[in-house]
Amino acid sequence: MPAAPYAALLDAVRGVRWPARHAVRTTMAGAHHSHRRGASPEFSEYRIYRQGDDPRRIDWRLLARSDRAYIRLANERAVLPTMLVVDASASMGFPVDSLAKWAMARHLAVALSAIVHADGDPVGVMISADGDPRGLSPRTRRGVTAEIARLLDAITPAGSTDLGRGAAAARGTGRVVIISDFLSDAGSVLRVAKEHIVAGGEIHAVHVVAREELDPPTQAILATDPEDPDVRRPLVAATRAQYQSAFEQWRAAIAADWHAAGASYTMVADDEPADRAVRRIVAPDEPARRPA
Amino acid sequence: MTWLAPGYLVAAAAASAMVVALHLIMHRRPPPAMFPTARFVPAGSARAVRRALRPNDVALLLLRVGTLMLAGAALARPVPSPERRLTARIVVLDQSRAVAVPAAARDSALRLVGQGDRLIVFDSVARLTTTVSDSFAAAAPDSLAAAGRRARGNLAAGLVAAIQVAPDLRRVADSVEVVVVSPFVREEFDAATAAIRAQWPGRIRLVQVAGDTSNGEGREEPPAIEVRAEAGDALAVAASLATSTTGSRAVRLVRAAPTSADSSWARAGGVLVYWPADDAGSDRLSSTQPVADASDDSATDSIGAVMAGSAVVVAPFERSLRRGFGSEAGDRPVAWWADGEVAAVERAAGAGCIREVVVSIPAKGDLVLRTAFRRFLLTLLEPCGGAVDGAPAPEATLAALAGSGRLARASALPVRDEPSRLAPWLMAAALLLAMTEPFVRRPRRSE
Numbered sequence: 001m002p003a004a005p006y007a008a009l010l011d012a013v014r015g016v017r018w019p020a021r022h023a024v025r026t027t028m029a030g031a032h033h034s035h036r037r038g039a040s041p042e043f044s045e046y047r048i049y050r051q052g053d054d055p056r057r058i059d060w061r062l063l064a065r066s067d068r069a070y071i072r073l074a075n076e077r078a079v080l081p082t083m084l085v086v087d088a089s090a091s092m093g094f095p096v097d098s099l100a101k102w103a104m105a106r107h108l109a110v111a112l113s114a115i116v117h118a119d120g121d122p123v124g125v126m127i128s129a130d131g132d133p134r135g136l137s138p139r140t141r142r143g144v145t146a147e148i149a150r151l152l153d154a155i156t157p158a159g160s161t162d163l164g165r166g167a168a169a170a171r172g173t174g175r176v177v178i179i180s181d182f183l184s185d186a187g188s189v190l191r192v193a194k195e196h197i198v199a200g201g202e203i204h205a206v207h208v209v210a211r212e213e214l215d216p217p218t219q220a221i222l223a224t225d226p227e228d229p230d231v232r233r234p235l236v237a238a239t240r241a242q243y244q245s246a247f248e249q250w251r252a253a254i255a256a257d258w259h260a261a262g263a264s265y266t267m268v269a270d271d272e273p274a275d276r277a278v279r280r281i282v283a284p285d286e287p288a289r290r291p292a
Numbered sequence: 293m294t295w296l297a298p299g300y301l302v303a304a305a306a307a308s309a310m311v312v313a314l315h316l317i318m319h320r321r322p323p324p325a326m327f328p329t330a331r332f333v334p335a336g337s338a339r340a341v342r343r344a345l346r347p348n349d350v351a352l353l354l355l356r357v358g359t360l361m362l363a364g365a366a367l368a369r370p371v372p373s374p375e376r377r378l379t380a381r382i383v384v385l386d387q388s389r390a391v392a393v394p395a396a397a398r399d400s401a402l403r404l405v406g407q408g409d410r411l412i413v414f415d416s417v418a419r420l421t422t423t424v425s426d427s428f429a430a431a432a433p434d435s436l437a438a439a440g441r442r443a444r445g446n447l448a449a450g451l452v453a454a455i456q457v458a459p460d461l462r463r464v465a466d467s468v469e470v471v472v473v474s475p476f477v478r479e480e481f482d483a484a485t486a487a488i489r490a491q492w493p494g495r496i497r498l499v500q501v502a503g504d505t506s507n508g509e510g511r512e513e514p515p516a517i518e519v520r521a522e523a524g525d526a527l528a529v530a531a532s533l534a535t536s537t538t539g540s541r542a543v544r545l546v547r548a549a550p551t552s553a554d555s556s557w558a559r560a561g562g563v564l565v566y567w568p569a570d571d572a573g574s575d576r577l578s579s580t581q582p583v584a585d586a587s588d589d590s591a592t593d594s595i596g597a598v599m600a601g602s603a604v605v606v607a608p609f610e611r612s613l614r615r616g617f618g619s620e621a622g623d624r625p626v627a628w629w630a631d632g633e634v635a636a637v638e639r640a641a642g643a644g645c646i647r648e649v650v651v652s653i654p655a656k657g658d659l660v661l662r663t664a665f666r667r668f669l670l671t672l673l674e675p676c677g678g679a680v681d682g683a684p685a686p687e688a689t690l691a692a693l694a695g696s697g698r699l700a701r702a703s704a705l706p707v708r709d710e711p712s713r714l715a716p717w718l719m720a721a722a723l724l725l726a727m728t729e730p731f732v733r734r735p736r737r738s739e
Contacts, residue, residue: 090328091328092328094326094327094328096326181328183328183329183331210328213327213328213329216327219322220322221322221323221324221325221327222322222323222324222325223325223327223329223330223333224324224325224326224327224330225327225328225330225331226326226328227328228331231330231331232324232330233330233333233334233335233336234322234333234336235322235327235330235333236322239333239334239336242333242334243329243332243333243334246332246333246334247329247332250332
């Protein structure tokens, strides 16, 4: 069982379903609409029997009525393996005293893994931290959520990371969820995401921001980037408005880029209830636009 | 305490106020804090400016204000403020030959001099200017006696000294009074007396003491002259015509270098006039040498006139300039060339005096026969100290000297630039404080 901090969250998201945004290409039977047509009970359409078709699929009643052989087609359902790529760079360890961004990222990852597992889909995690990415490959075994929780709890955000490598490691997985603040090389992970989408995959970008980043404190500080020590700028009353405007513009650009790539983009503040954020993430939005 | 230049103090106070204001504006680096989205903060100076209710770094503030105020105080030149009174007095005491009883005149002067007043003693020059204190009053008689000389009095010299010392009393009194203690005889007044009197912006109190009537009242006694010169000497002829051998006043005129007997005779009370027949100079009387290079055009020149007293002789004199003639201690010029160079000096010798004259008499011509030359010669044959005119000065002259109206206001006197003894110490203290600022300044916090 996952640790106690997650118990309330998991109770809150119990019963939440996360359907695939489009037909999946996997072959294993699962809960999601499959790209394939099969012999499942869910009738889809009739097709003229062609040589080579399984004769057992011929609809004999229709044959009797029409003197023509038709086979019955039905929608297949398949699994959708999901990989959670979690950013564990130093910028996620903010605020320093509460690590609220990292806490939100962990909660989101655990909650989403529980939802995916409840759907019967394989779920794994790739933690992009200082050094090589590490995590769990997608699996459906019982207790995978607890494993993911333990793995995340053992991590302290530090250093800088190449999120693109983490996302690339998840290539091949049907659905990739990237939980990050996108302050480290957002371009590389977007490129990997685009490749994944073009290949038929599903990408969900979850942008975690701290409330203090959205609404910085009023006392003057010398803002220091934890991943780039050369960036040291005074955040004072005179520069506060300019900072908020620049940060908002950047977030809007990030969102536009992800949407344009055909991905789902959700911004989550660290003070938002995690279950509400999860519901926003899994909620179906407008049909994903595949890039031409 | 009085500030001679209070403007500097005001400037220092203004500068200190500015420093206090600057310490209320905190220019300092804000504390560093981890902020992942720092890249979106506009780039700028890593210093934040904000106003504070309390001054920043009080110790440094006090140090800077102290430095500024000490420097300002030093430049403002503080001087102790003496006790101010209504009237300060400058007593000008005549101790010339015109005073019958110098001690009595001295006592009259000392009765007038108070604590902080000034006393000037004069005869032909003003020789003593002393701030009167209790110790001086006790020693007055001896010092005055030592300072006084029985020479011809010159009121103008006394008044000039009084005018020069008056600014010293500007800060100690509201008014300054000049009191002249003198017999006020005619010979003490000259052409400059009235002009110098006009420089004093107030009335003058005249305290008349008894004059020495034995000096005569303008009667010119003919000298009994003894001339030692070569036969046919033109000056000897002129002297014989102008004087007699039976006068009451012994005068010896020598054309060659004086002998020891001549000097002894002069010390016994005679008037020895050494009038060289040529310009070789007299080593006995003067250490000056004629201009060495005779071929130098500046060594000899011609000059049109020479004067002594009121006698002026206009003639094309040939003159050999003698460097330093008349500038030795004890020399009293009695004749001048028209360009101001000294032509004759008198030196005291015991009870008498020796006069040296460097006016060359042309061998030819009637110069020595002219009336003007005769008067010139008689002036040079006057008794030691010049002819005595002990007659009292006219009332009108005394009235003009005394003047009328109020005493001179201290504010009308010129400001004397006096040094401040405190200023160097104050400036040193300011510099010392300034040098300690680097140690007091807070170390920059590590980033």
